[in-house]
Amino acid sequence: MPLWLRQREREGDSLPTLTVKSEKEERRIPFSPGQSLREILDGADVRVRAGCRGTGACGLCLVRVEAGHVDEPKPNESTYLNEEQLTEGVRLACQVIPRQDLQIVILSPAPESDWRSLSSREGRCTARFAAFPLREKEKDTYGLAVDLGTTHISLSLLDLANGECLAGRYGPNPQMLFGSDVMTRLITASESSEQAEVMSRQIVKAIGEALWDISSREGIDLQRVKSIVLVGNTAMLALLSGRNYSQLLQPSHWTRAIDCLPSHTDAWAVAWNVHPNARIEVIPPLGGFVGSDxxxxxxxxxxxxxxxxxxxxxxxxxxxxxxxxxxxxxxxxxxxGPAFEGSGIECGLPAESGAIYRVDEQQDGIFDFAVIGDGQARGICGSGLVDLIANLVKTDRLTNMGRFTSSIPGTGFALVGDKPGIFLTKNGVDVFQRAKAAIGTxxxxxxxxxxxxxxxxxxxxxxxxxxxxxxxxxxxxxxxxxxxxxxxxxxxxxxxxxxxxxxxxxxxxxxxxxxxxxxxxxxxxxxxxxxxxxxxxxxxxxxxxxx
Ligand code: FES
Known part of the structure; x- marks a missing residue:
């Protein structure tokens, strides 16, 4: 048992659990009834093969039910599964809607990918603002919205006729290899035009890979994508277009408009395999450091x-x-800095499976924590860090100046036991304080x-x-x-x-x-x-x- 932290009993113990067994591990995923098995798996970053949008039209998402009750197979499952398979409990994950505890084995895992599925909720705004009226569009045409972030790229593929989010992806910005912060990347690009070209191509390639993942796993014809709109911070847009990124190193340009629109985008349309006449629009940033995002x-x-x-x-x-x-x-x-996105501190993780996202102090003085995906904690994401630091201050284990009190050992606060050793160190607190102070300022x-x-x-x-x-x-x-x-x-x-x-x-x-x-x-x-x-x-x- 960790010194001051223990994993909270599964949140919402009334929720049923999907247990996914594989050679490597056993994952337990609490779920709200009403979703298909495939949706539950996607939401927990467990990738099953797929080739349609869960309509039962590709027959690829094979799982075997090992324990628990599920409804009788649907007629379209019989198209892909023979008697023997059905008797053994083989099912199409997108056609099974579990209502109680279930144990399955994935028979057709999808290859590993950097791209995580965004739910339709994540692909649009999560708050309930009044929606804007849609413009008239021909049927069966799709549009792609792209948010180019310093650390991550997010994409949402939408039906232009009705605004429905068809698929979304979230993955790392490959330029992280050149440095986690914008300035390092700008300096690298300014030192060598070859490097700058590599950085631009990296983003184009990454978007292409995300689109390929959408196309292959959701069975979506990318040739129907006729509109693509990108937003991002100014540096990311300048590095993508390969234009005027050096200006961003000069403070005199920070509040001025910078032209970082691409001179041509034909090659992007080819690399992304979208409709050859797709309209690709980069929303211009406001100034050197305030982006169109x-x-x-x-x-x-x-x-x-x-x-x-x-x-x-x-x-x-x-x-x-x-x-x-x-x-x-x-x-x-x-x-x-990227502290809120889980980077730059030793125990940091993005808000993904395995990240501690919530920490509460219980009456006995011990902190309970909750992990995304309910598996083993691998680190802590931004919201967990806020909770942890607030609770440490509240319980006098951390001063408001960010110093651990004598009750905390020199190695820092143990998040999850001392082996393999996930600690919130003094350095982690410093990084968080600087990020917080920048926003407060x-x-x-x-x-x-x-x-x-x-x-x-x-x-x-x-x-x-x-x-x-x-x-x-x-x-x-x-x-x-x-x-x-x-x-x-x-x-x-x-x-x-x-x-x-x-x-x-x-x-x-x-x-x-x-x-x-x-x-x-x-x-x-x-x-x-x-x-x-x-x-x-x-x-x-x-x-x-x-x-
Ligand atoms: S049949 Fe399940 S994803 Fe295609």
């Missing part, structure tokens, strides 16, 4: 439609912040510039995968979020991807995005005379001053 988020959250005092934070490696004061949209970027400066105060905030939208599991009270307790009433805080998921999809699907959303550019005021934090003082103030693990 932020604009897309502002569009999808309808941030500027509800009066003054609306704040939007899009958490990422470069977190972007927007404040609507009723007339102007104040925006900035806070380069806090951004909010502080925007409020100052807009002549507003924390008490003027009436709405807070939190974007980014990190936000999905965030405990708002804990985030406010350590000063990561302004302390406004919790019901005014909205956790919105991947707003960049959702906004990108909105712009592709709706003329009104596209017009809204174009109009936003007229009301923008870009703030360069590094040029604020009192930046250091504000940053130091926000390093403290306590509610922000003035709230």
């Amino acid at each position: 932020l604009l897309a988020g502002v569009v999808t959250t309808r941030l500027t439609e509800n009066g003054a005092g609306c704040l939007f934070i899009d958490f990422g490696t470069n977190s972007e912040i927007a404040l609507w004061d009723g007339q102007a949209l104040w925006v900035t970027s806070a380069a806090g 951004g909010i502080h400066v925007l409020l100052e510039r807009a002549n507003m105060d924390y008490k003027d905030l009436r709405r807070l939208c939190v974007g980014g995968a990190f936000g999905s599991f965030l405990n708002i009270a804990n985030a406010q307790q350590i000063g990561l979020l302004p302390k406004i009433q919790p019901e005014l805080v909205e956790l919105c998921g991947n707003t960049a991807l959702a906004g990108c999809a909105d712009v592709m699907l709706s003329d009104i959303a596209a017009r809204h995005l174009a109009l936003l550019r007229n009301s923008l005021k870009i703030v360069n934090l590094s040029q604020c005379p009192n930046f250091d003082d504000i940053f130091l103030e926000h390093l403290y693990l306590q509610p922000s001053q003035g709230e």
Whole structure:
């Protein structure tokens, strides 16, 4: 048993469990009844072969039911399964809808892939904003929305006729090999045009691989993809197009518009195997360090439609912040590093299977934690880190200056036992504090510039995968979020991807995005005379001053 942490009893013990046995491991996946076996497996990153969108039309998703009750085989299963197979319990995973505990073996595992399926919910905005009306489109044409992040790339394939999300993927940005931060990559690209070309090709190839995964596993004809829209931070878009990335190394360009639109995209359409006349559009960024991902988020959250005092934070490696004061949209970027995405700290993981995403203190003083996928903990993701640090401060194991007290050994706080040794170290806390302080400084400066105060905030939208599991009270307790009433805080998921999809699907959303550019005021934090003082103030693990 770890010193202070124990794995929480499976959350929602009333939920049935799917046990998946393989030679390597046994996975136990709690599930909500109503989904097919394939959907449950996809949601837990367990890949079964597939070649259709779960319609029973390909016969590839073979599993064998070893224990538990399932309904009788559906007629289309008999097309692919013979009597002997059916007697042995072989079934098509997409046709079985389990309602109680079930144990299966996957007979046709899919090859490993870097690309994780996004559920249809993750592929669109997770908050319930009023949808934009769709533009008229011919039937059976698809569109692809792409959010190009520093650490990850997310894609959503949509039916242009009705806006339905057909498939989504989420995978690593291969440029991470050149450095986890934007500056290192920009320097690398500026040093050698060959390197820059490699970096551009890496992204094109990665999107192609994600599309291939969608096409092969969902049976989707990519030739029907006639519209592709990409958003991202300025550096990622410049490195993709191979244009003007060197300018981003010069502070004088940070608040100016930078032309990083591709000069031609024919080769991309070929590499992605989409319709040869597909319209490929890169949404231009706002300035050197404020990307079109932020604009897309502002569009999808309808941030500027509800009066003054609306704040939007899009958490990422470069977190972007927007404040609507009723007339102007104040925006900035806070380069806090990838701590919230689970990078840069020893025990960090993205919000994926095996990551501790929630930590609670129980009455006996021991912390309980919950793991995504309910398997063995391999590390901790951003929301878990917020909970853990807030609880350590609350229980006086960590000071608000980020120092462990004498009750914690020098190696740091043991997350899961001391072997193989997952620790939150002093360095991990430092990295988190710097990321938090960068965002706190951004909010502080925007409020100052807009002549507003924390008490003027009436709405807070939190974007980014990190936000999905965030405990708002804990985030406010350590000063990561302004302390406004919790019901005014909205956790919105991947707003960049959702906004990108909105712009592709709706003329009104596209017009809204174009109009936003007229009301923008870009703030360069590094040029604020009192930046250091504000940053130091926000390093403290306590509610922000003035709230
Ligand atoms: S038959 Fe199940 S995914 Fe095609």
